[in-house]
Amino acid sequence: MxxxxxxxxxxxxxxxxxxxxxxxxxxxxxxxxxxxxxxxxxxxxxxxxxDQFVTYNGKKYEKNPDIRMILFLGIDKESTADLGGNPGTNGQSDSINLLVLNTKEKTGQFLQISRDTIVPIDVYDVQGEKILTEEGQLALQYAYGDGKEKSCRLTKEKVEELLYGISIPDYFALTIDGISAAADAVGGIPITVPKDYTYLHPAFQEGAKITLNGSLAEAYVRGRDTGELDSNVDRMERQSQVMQALLVQMKTEEVQESYASIYQKMQPYLVTNMSFERLESLAEYEISDEILTLPGEVQEEDGKAAFYPEEIKTREFILKLVYKEIES
The missing domain is CATH 1.20.5 (Single alpha-helices involved in coiled-coils or other helix-helix interfaces)
Structure with a gap:
């Protein structure tokens, strides 16, 4: 034992x-x-x-602390009251423009980003869970959000990735019918028609100086010749032109006196993370007439336009836009 x-x-x-x-x-x-x-x-x-510092071709660069970005989106589904449906059905970002501000010099310039730019699109299910990532047009990313803040955030993140990780803190999304409302709210948007667009409206003759009311503004920024592969290029130019002219119109004394009223009228059509005061401060900036575009080319894929930025030139473009060289 x-x-x-x-x-x-x-x-x-x-x-x-x-x-x-x-x-x-x-x-x-x-x-x-x-x-x-x-x-x-x-x-x-x-x-x-x-990442605050970049060395390129033997030269050292530092992020310019005075640069601030605002992403402006034009959404092709009418009024936010109709949004919030299933992922993939919440509209597309038909117009994508990045406003690059220099807060020290009080200047600004628009960078057009083609809706047809090919990027990895994150696809979500009805529960909001990401199910896959596949290549597609940048405009589609908005559709896989909620049609509001999430859609804006998802699109903003894709633009940040496209531009090699630059920070875009602010966004402002306006529905198509909101563009019409904005034009009427500011008393019309004066423009000079750069090319012959009479196929869109008889008033859009080359060189014509006209004031876009609500219906004309919508026709000007929305229409395109779907028979032409690169027709979106002309439309992007018109969209940026109207956005630029709208900001100029906001600087007039008459409009400045009624900012609060205009902002209230625009509420049903917009989604933004910017305060009223922040939006109002844009009137302090001088916006350049020159509109920037990303270097690249349009290709046809499955009968649709696909824009591919040229990598090296785009990197150099962003370096010049956001960074400043450090003197050795």
Whole structure:
């Protein structure tokens, strides 16, 4: 009996030692993994910090702290009251314009971004869970949100990725019928028609100086010749022109006196994360007549237009737009 008891005690000792070793090994592995994770997080933070500085072709650049971006979206589904449906049905960002502001110099310039730009589109289900990512036109990303803030955020993030990680803190989305309302609210938008667009409306003759009321403004920014592969290029130019002219019109004394009233009228048509005061401050900026575009080319894919930015030229373009060279 004693011998059997001693044998049982040995087994117990071995079991205890075994469990202790397993726990010791587990603790060691856990410590190593956590240390590695901490190290990776620190490296990630260091990388984020290093992004403030870029070295290119032997020259060092620093992000310009005076540059601020606002993403303007024109949505092709009428009125936000109709939005909020299933993912993929919430409209598309028909017009995508990035307003690049210099807060020190109080100047601004528009960068057109083609709706046909091919990017990885994140597709979501009805529960809001991402189910896959596939290449598609940038305009489609808006459709896979909620038709409101999430759609704007998803589109904004894709534009940030497209432009190599630049930060775009603000967005302003306006539905198509909102463009008409905006034109009427500011008393019309004066423009000079740059080309012959009489196929859109008889009033749009080349060189004509006209004031766009609501219905004319919508026809001017929405219409395109669907028979032409690159017809969106002309439409983008018109959309940027109207947005630019609208900001100029906002600087007039008559409009400035009724900002609050105009803002209230526009509420049913817009989605933005900007305060009224922030929007009002845009009247302080001088907006350049020159409209920027990304370098690249339009190709035909499955009967549709596909715009591909030229990588090296786009990198250099963003470097010049957002960074400033550090003198050695």
């Amino acid at each position: 004693k011998k059997g008891k001693k044998l049982s005690d040995k087994k117990i000792i071995f079991w205890v030692l075994g469990i202790f070793c397993i726990l010791l090994i587990g603790a060691t592995v856990y410590t190593v993994l956590m240390s590695r994770k901490a190290s990776e997080e620190v490296q990630g933070e260091a990388q984020d910090t290093q």
